[in-house]
Amino acid sequence: MSSETGETGTAFNLFDAEERVLASATELEHRLADADPGIRQGVAALTEAYSRSVREQRRLVKVSDRLQHQLATLNQELGRRRAEAEEALDRLKEAQETLVQAEKLASLGALVGGVAHEINTPVGIALSCASHLADATSDLQRLFAADDIGIDDFERFLATAADTSRLIMANCERAADLIGSFKQVAVDRTSSERRRFDLAGSIAETLTSLTPRLRQEGHKVEIVCPPGIDVDGYPGALSQILVNLAMNSVTHGYDPGQAGIVRITAALTEDDMVRLVYSDDGKGIPEEHRNRIFDPFFTTRRGSGGTGLGLHIVYNLATGPLQGSLSLDNLPAQAGTRFTLIFPRQIARAP
Amino acid sequence: MDNLKIPATERSPDVDFDFAAGRLSLRGESYPEDASTVFGPIFAVLEPFLDNAENRDIRFDFELIYFNSSSAKALMNMFQMMENAAGRGVRLEVNWYFAPDDETMKEFGEDFAEDLKSVTFNLVATTPS
Ligand SMILES: Nc1ncnc2c1ncn2[C@@H]1O[C@H](COP(=O)(O)OP(=O)(O)OP(=O)(O)O)[C@@H](O)[C@H]1O
């Protein structure tokens, strides 16, 4: 039996005991030199068999060590990969969060654009009325200075003043109302504040903020919602859902120049749930896309500005803050798109 | 005799031999590429210690999570050495710790115990933390 290569003296040897047994077996064979050949052969055979068995043990230990070493290396590699994958997932979630935030800001931007457009009209009217009144006033002043003022001049001025001031007041009131409702929508949209709100009022305010965008293409909006449904929940979330659905109808539902009707029907169910059905009469969503539209990043307009987050966010808002459900209804092809949103009128205490 | 203290690495166990107190322990994992790097230093001190420990009380704790085949062989040699010492009158107690859900480690303990007559061998399930 050869001794372990590189090991000298009392150095550690795994098979020390076995080697010593083999050494004494060899010595035993020497001492049996004069014994019966049968016994000698038997002992020699035993020694040989034992030596082979020890060799085999060494080999097995070596092979097994190597395998275990590889296994450990693989396990480490696996752990490292898993950590990497988890980290990548975290980063992805972060990126998604950022995109969601960006989407919120973008829809707020659209809102601000809508506000500007909508307020322009009453402010414009009020301004032209005011300038008309100013013209009439200076005309009258001139006549008065020339001491040439007649009774019918004065009457005409009074009529103009009454008309224009009424128009100015009405339009300023309209502008103030608009500002008030936009302010509410903006606050609701940017904050996730919970409060009680009137369902019909909230739907109307949200859709009003979208009117310029809808009117541009000639779309009509129909809202059917009984007054006095008092909801306790998150108006901002509801508003964002409606804005997203409506913007989708405008961008995906119709070809340019094609006008349609967007309908929102809301009512209270027997078990105190709000059931809101949103529909458009556009192209509809093809069968093969229907179970993917709520997936993040699914969009058919990747090249032209779609992120595919809109309906994902809508779904999360419906099932998260609103504690409800949202489904795409199965309509026959070409019959438009319809979503049903169901949520408790009064959300549970801890959201 | 100097104590032996070797901190654990990724592939070798923590070694803590307090010879004065008669308390020795091996804890952790053992799958070195070369068994002699881990067990060489251990045998180098353990053998002379046991040779001169007649009538002493020695306690050896094993709390191993994983070991490879050559480490298993080295452990077997170690137990053989302890059994011989116990035969000479060293009072040796071994605690073999295993996690309650680790059947393999428990079976290893039972296997080692089979060859021990004079060493007191205790199988101890660790409490999950
Ligand atoms: N009213 C609709 N009519 C037809 N298709 C729609 C309608 N609403 C959604 N879709 C389809 O569902 C897809 C996913 O909508 P989603 O709002 O999630 O993303 P997007 O509108 O494409 O992008 P983003 O909203 O992020 O800008 C759209 O790309 C479109 O194909």
Ligand SMILES: [Mg+2]
């Ligand atoms: Mg969208």
